[in-house]
Amino acid sequence: MTNARRVLVHPDSDALIGSVAARFITKTIDLLDEFDEINIVLTGGTVGGATQRAVRDSAARDSVDWTRVHFWWGDERFVPAGHPDRNDVQAREALLDALPTPESNIHAFPASDEIPDIDEAAAAYAAELRDAAPHDALYPRFDITFLGVGPDGHIASLFPNRDITNTGAATVIPVLNSPKPPPERLSLTLPVINSSDRIWAALAGADKAPALGLALAGATANEVPVAGVQGRRRTVFFVDQAAAAQVPENLIASTY
Incomplete structure (x- = not known):
């Protein structure tokens, strides 16, 4: 299977969000036919949260055996547990609280009031990744990693x-x-993000167009972090028309 990067353009942000949510449910069902358990990396942000709510509200949501899904995050704001800025808090409100996923399958980053030293907090999450990894690996097999992209091209909390x-x-x-x-x-570091079988980056709005255009036209990852994104099997950018304004025509795909 090719791991070429492709761009799927949608008419507007609502169509984009609905498409990603539907694809996620369908792909999750397929993956659970193949594996006993799967690992999904979630993102925060406007589109990420809206996609999670669309999954929650989908009539097909209960077709998924969510008890066999593990949820992780690509990054987190180092603030106290329960803080509304935390990605895990937003994800719980948008989706996870509506699912039967066991709490042990929800792998949130440590909060600042749980492990006050940020270096120790990073080490603790690295240890949790390692504990869930097969054999002597450092992290589990990630089946889908969701990414948001900032106007500066940052992904997770990896900035230019x-x-x-x-x-x-x-x-x-x-x-x-x-x-x-x-x-x-x-x-998470870039190699861990890129270890995912599938990376799905969702972008909406004209302010994202310059960064995406640079990323797909050969900018370096240190200049535009999203330029360094490359999943093991697939890398798909789900965008609306506004965000696609500077994407090279040959990278726009008609289908997934």
Whole structure:
């Protein structure tokens, strides 16, 4: 199977969100036919949250055996547990609280009031990844990783001009002095993100067009982090018309 990057363009953000939600449910059913359990990496952000709500509200939602799905996050804001800015809080409200997924299958990053030292918090999440990994691997097999993309091209909490390709063997890193508030965050590293079988990045709005265009036209990952995204089997950018304005024509796909 090819791992070429492709762009699927939708008329508007509502069509984009509905399409991603429907594809997610269908693909999850297919994956659970193949594997006993699967691992999904969630993202925050406007489109991420809206997609999660669309999955929750779908008539097909209960076709999935959610008890066999493990949820992880690509990054998290290092704030106290229950804080409304946390991606896991948003995901619970949008989707997870409506699912029968066991609490043990929901792998949230440590909060700042649980492990106050951010380096220790990063190490704790790395250990949780390792505990869920097969054999001597450092992290589990990720089946789908959802990514949002900022107007500056950042993914998870990997920001431009931060040397994101030089993280050594780390799987989780502390992020200090983030250009977006709050200043302290935790993030998976780029190699861990790219270990996913499928990366699904969803972007909406004209403010995302320059970064996506640069990423697909040859910018480096350190310049535009989304340029470094490459899933093992598939890498798909789900975008609306506005976000697709600067995408090279040859990368636009008619189907998934």
